[in-house]
Amino acid sequence: TEVLSYAHTESLPFAQRHGFTPSREVRYSALDLTTAPPMPQAPPGVRLVSAAGLDPRQVHRVDAEASRDEPGDVPTDSLGFDLWRHECWDNPGLDREASTLAEVDGELVAVSLVQRDGDRMWSDFTGTLPAYRGRGLARLAKQAALHRAAARGARTAYTSNHEVNAPMLAVNERLGYRPVDSQWSCRRTLT
Ligand SMILES: CC(C)(COP(=O)(O)OP(=O)(O)OC[C@H]1O[C@@H](n2cnc3c(N)ncnc32)[C@H](O)[C@@H]1OP(=O)(O)O)[C@@H](O)C(=O)NCCC(=O)NCCS
Secondary structure, three states: OEEEEEEOHHHHHHHHHOOOEEEEEEEEEEEEOOOOOOOOOOOOOEEEEEOOOOOHHHHHHHHHHHHOOOOOOOOOOOOOHHHHHHHHHOOOOEOOOOOEEEEEOOEEEEEEEEEEEOOEEEEEEEEEOHHHOOOOHHHHHHHHHHHHHHHOOOOEEEEEEEOOOHHHHHHHHHHOOEEEEEEEEEEEEOO
16 A cells, blocks of 8 residues: 655655655665774673674574664564575675674674675665664674674775664764765655
């Protein structure tokens, strides 16, 4: 009954003529990795681990629990393990070595996933379990993932965020990302 699509600002009149209502701005940002971010120093009790070698079910658990309240246009519904494995874990673009999780007292609590296409990388998802937010763990995991991706040949990192996701925008700004483009999500109700 409802269609969600995306359009550049200059295409909004076209979208509106076709019954779509602009909803939220999505910011695309880039980070030059030629001056690679250093590997961050994990505070005591925190370990930064590569996703390679982890049981995918453990990675899925963090991804699924952290993504439940991701701000966006539609309430997010975490992917079940089989679909997540197909879409994310077995995606040939996923760089499992660079993808990084933060472990606190033996529990995986934050994740930053990296997709690679040659010397470009895309942050597929970054998330922290609700109980562990506000401790710098997303920034820590993402910085480690950027460092590992740069060491493996990535030269530019891209990411996108809904303008309403203030914590993730804050993380990306602190990491040095700069806006390069934006799109609007647009909704249309089919009646
Ligand atoms: C976004 C998210 C990953 C942040 O995780 P986190 O571990 O709490 O992040 P950090 O502690 O590393 O950093 C949060 C930053 O946001 C800032 N922040 C928090 N709430 C804020 C707000 N309402 N407005 C502005 N800044 C805010 C914090 O001050 C901090 O910045 P600082 O280090 O410069 O002080 C987490 O909220 C989450 O998992 N959300 C759901 C999934 C999601 O939206 N993922 C992003 C889409 S890919």
